[in-house]
Amino acid sequence: MAAKDDDRNAPERTCVATRAVRPAEELIRFVRAPDGQVVPDLKRELPGRGAWVTATADAVRLAVTRKAFARGLKDAVMVDPAIDQTVDELLERQTLAMLGFANKAGRVVCGFAKVEAALMKEPVLALIEAADAGADGVRKLAQAWRRAGKTGETRRVGLFRSAQLDLALGRSNVVHAALLAGPVSAAFLARCEALARYRGMNDGPEPAEAAGSTAASGEEPAKMDRA
Structure with missing residues (x-):
C-alpha cells in the first residue's frame, strides 16, 4: 500500500458521515478486511486506507445509512x-480490561465498608457503582464523600452491571468499588468517558455527590454488596 494511503498518524481527519473535520482522537477508524467486510480499527494498527467516523453511535449509524464507508474506503x-x-x-470490553489492569495494580478497593473507609483516607478518583446498585448504598457513599471534607471532585462510574464488574475484578457480587489515583486509573476513566460519549451520555462519569442526590429519588435498592 502506498505511504500516502497510510492515514493512521494524521492529526486531524474528516468524518465520512458528517464531513466535519476533527482531531483524530475524536474519531473511530474503520478499514476494509480482506473479505470486504468493514471492521473497526480502534487501536489504529491495521494497514491500508481508513474511513474515519466521529466516535458516537449516532455518527456510525449515519455512516451506514449514507453508505459513507464505501466512499471513504474507495472500494x-x-x-x-x-x-x-x-x-x-469493543469499547466496553477495552474499558473493562483497563479496570482489570487497575485492579491488578492495587488501585481498586471493593465492598461498601472498604470503599467508605477509602473515601476517608485514600486518594479516590472515582466511585465505581454497578448500574444495578441499590439507591440507598449509592446515596450513603455520596454522603461519606461529603463527610470526608476533601477538595476536588470524585467521579461516579455507573456504566457497568454487577456481573460485568465481577468478571473484570475477579470477584463475586461487586456493587461498590473505589478507584484510587494512579496512571492506569486515569486511563480507565478516559476509556469510561469515551464509552459514555459514544453512547450519547454527554458528561461521562458524573460527580459522586450528584449521583447520590439522584439515587435518593425513591428507587428501591436493587441488590446488596457482598464484595
Whole structure:
C-alpha cells in the first residue's frame, strides 16, 4: 500500500458521515478486511486506507445509512447493519480490561465498608457503582464523600452491571468499588468517558455527590454488596 494511503498518524481527519473535520482522537477508524467486510480499527494498527467516523453511535449509524464507508474506503464493501453495536461492545470490553489492569495494580478497593473507609483516607478518583446498585448504598457513599471534607471532585462510574464488574475484578457480587489515583486509573476513566460519549451520555462519569442526590429519588435498592 502506498505511504500516502497510510492515514493512521494524521492529526486531524474528516468524518465520512458528517464531513466535519476533527482531531483524530475524536474519531473511530474503520478499514476494509480482506473479505470486504468493514471492521473497526480502534487501536489504529491495521494497514491500508481508513474511513474515519466521529466516535458516537449516532455518527456510525449515519455512516451506514449514507453508505459513507464505501466512499471513504474507495472500494466495494460489506457493512453489518449492527456495526454500531459491535463498536460499543469493543469499547466496553477495552474499558473493562483497563479496570482489570487497575485492579491488578492495587488501585481498586471493593465492598461498601472498604470503599467508605477509602473515601476517608485514600486518594479516590472515582466511585465505581454497578448500574444495578441499590439507591440507598449509592446515596450513603455520596454522603461519606461529603463527610470526608476533601477538595476536588470524585467521579461516579455507573456504566457497568454487577456481573460485568465481577468478571473484570475477579470477584463475586461487586456493587461498590473505589478507584484510587494512579496512571492506569486515569486511563480507565478516559476509556469510561469515551464509552459514555459514544453512547450519547454527554458528561461521562458524573460527580459522586450528584449521583447520590439522584439515587435518593425513591428507587428501591436493587441488590446488596457482598464484595
